[in-house]
Amino acid sequence: MQEYPRYLYRAPFLVPGNGPVIVDGAVLTENGLVVAVGSYAELKDVDAQVEDYEHHVITPSLVNCHAHLELSYLADLSGDCPSPGDMAGWIRKLLSARAAHDDVAAQNDASLMALARLYAGGCRAVVDIGNREESALIGGGFKTEVLFFLELLGLCGESEEAALSALAGIDADVRCTAHAPYSTGPALIRALKKRAGAALFPMHVAESAQEIEFLRTGSGPFAAFLGERGVSVASFVPPGMGVVRYLDSLGVVDNHTLCVHAVHLEDEEIALLAARGAAVCLCPGSNRFMGVGTAPVQKMFAHDIPLVLGTDSLASNPHMSLWREMQVLREDHPNISPEAVFAMASVNGARLLGIEGRIGTIAPGVSSSLLAVRCPAKKEAELFEFLTSVGTDISLEWLE
Ligand SMILES: [Zn+2]
Structure with a gap:
C-alpha cells in the first residue's frame, strides 16, 4: 500500500x-x-x-536575496517618496521613526506579516538583514527559509571600536555582516569579512551618489548626517575612490561577497567585481523609490557577474514582491532578456545561497x-x- x-x-x-x-x-x-x-x-x-x-x-x-524583515513595521515610510536620491535624508527619517516606536510585539507581528507576504508571492528563501539578534528567530516555523544576518555599524573612533568589541562577544553561529562603507569603518569591515570566511558576505554597496561623494571627499549630506548622530566624521579618512575599489583595497571583495544595490559603479569597478567573482543583488524597486538611479545592469550582465534580486525592506519599497522587482527591472532595462530576469529571481539566488540542490x-x-x-x-x-x-x-x- x-x-x-x-x-x-x-x-x-x-x-x-x-x-x-x-x-x-x-x-x-x-x-x-x-x-x-x-x-x-x-x-x-x-x-x-x-x-x-x-x-x-x-x-x-523564488529566492529573495535582500530584505530587512525587521523594518516591516516602518512600512508607512514607503508611502512618501524621499526627494530623489536623498539617502541620508531618508535614513534620518527612518531612524526617527524607529526611535518613536517601542512596541516590540507589533514590530514582530509586522515582520511575520511581511514574511507571510513573501511566501504568498512564491518566495521560498530570503536573505534577511537585521540589527537585533532576536530577529534571527523571525523565520521559525515558516516555509520560507530565512537566512538571517546580524548587521553591524560603526564608522570610526569609539563607534567602530564598540562594534568590534561587540562582535567579539557574538556567538559563532550568528551570521554577521557590515551595513555599508559609509557607516562601517575599514577595520570593522575587514573583521566581519574575516569572520564570515567562505560564507556569504552581503553588504550595501554604492546605493546612492551621496555615498560616493562621502567616500571620495568625506563631505556632503552623509557627513552632515553622521555628524548629527555624534560620529566624529573628521577622524574618518575618506578613501577618495569608488566604493568597490575601496572595498577591494580592504581585501573584502571575492566570490563570497554580495554587493547589494551596486548602482553607482565605475566601469573599471564592474570589471573588478567580475574579476573577483563577486555577485550583485539588484533592488530595482527600492532604487526607484529612493530615486537613486538605476544599476548598470547591462554592463554587469555583459561581464557575467552573478545577478540576483532583492526586495529590500517595506520601509523603502511598498511592495514585498519579487514579481514586482522583475517588472521594475524590465521597465528600467528593456534590453535584458526576460529569461535572464526570471533566473535572477529564482535559480541564480538559489545558487548564490548554495541551495540549488533543493530550490x-x-x-x-x-x-x-x-x-x-x-x-x-x-x-x-x-x-x-x-x-x-x-x-x-x-x-x-x-x-x-
Ligand atoms: Zn538593504
Whole structure:
C-alpha cells in the first residue's frame, strides 16, 4: 500500500530553471521531492494522482536575496517618496521613526506579516538583514527559509571600536555582516569579512551618489548626517575612490561577497567585481523609490557577474514582491532578456545561497515546493515576457 500519494502536476508550460521550457509539461512528486520532470506524454502512464493546471505555468519557487524583515513595521515610510536620491535624508527619517516606536510585539507581528507576504508571492528563501539578534528567530516555523544576518555599524573612533568589541562577544553561529562603507569603518569591515570566511558576505554597496561623494571627499549630506548622530566624521579618512575599489583595497571583495544595490559603479569597478567573482543583488524597486538611479545592469550582465534580486525592506519599497522587482527591472532595462530576469529571481539566488540542490530549479531530487502561476501565454515566446512583467497582478498557488 502506498503511504504517501504521488502527484503528477501538468501544465501547458513548465519552466525547469536549468534547461528549455517544456511544453505540455509535467512533474512527478513524492514525499516532498520531485521524482521526475518531462513532457506529459512521457510521464502520463506513471502511477500518480494527476493535477491538471490548465492556463498555468509551473515554475521553481523564488529566492529573495535582500530584505530587512525587521523594518516591516516602518512600512508607512514607503508611502512618501524621499526627494530623489536623498539617502541620508531618508535614513534620518527612518531612524526617527524607529526611535518613536517601542512596541516590540507589533514590530514582530509586522515582520511575520511581511514574511507571510513573501511566501504568498512564491518566495521560498530570503536573505534577511537585521540589527537585533532576536530577529534571527523571525523565520521559525515558516516555509520560507530565512537566512538571517546580524548587521553591524560603526564608522570610526569609539563607534567602530564598540562594534568590534561587540562582535567579539557574538556567538559563532550568528551570521554577521557590515551595513555599508559609509557607516562601517575599514577595520570593522575587514573583521566581519574575516569572520564570515567562505560564507556569504552581503553588504550595501554604492546605493546612492551621496555615498560616493562621502567616500571620495568625506563631505556632503552623509557627513552632515553622521555628524548629527555624534560620529566624529573628521577622524574618518575618506578613501577618495569608488566604493568597490575601496572595498577591494580592504581585501573584502571575492566570490563570497554580495554587493547589494551596486548602482553607482565605475566601469573599471564592474570589471573588478567580475574579476573577483563577486555577485550583485539588484533592488530595482527600492532604487526607484529612493530615486537613486538605476544599476548598470547591462554592463554587469555583459561581464557575467552573478545577478540576483532583492526586495529590500517595506520601509523603502511598498511592495514585498519579487514579481514586482522583475517588472521594475524590465521597465528600467528593456534590453535584458526576460529569461535572464526570471533566473535572477529564482535559480541564480538559489545558487548564490548554495541551495540549488533543493530550490530554484525543477529536477529530480529538489523540493516539490513549486509554483503554479496563472498565465495567459499561448506561445512559449510569451511566457517569460508575462512572468517578468505581471508584477503585483500575479496569481499563483503553491504545489507542495
Ligand atoms: Zn538593504
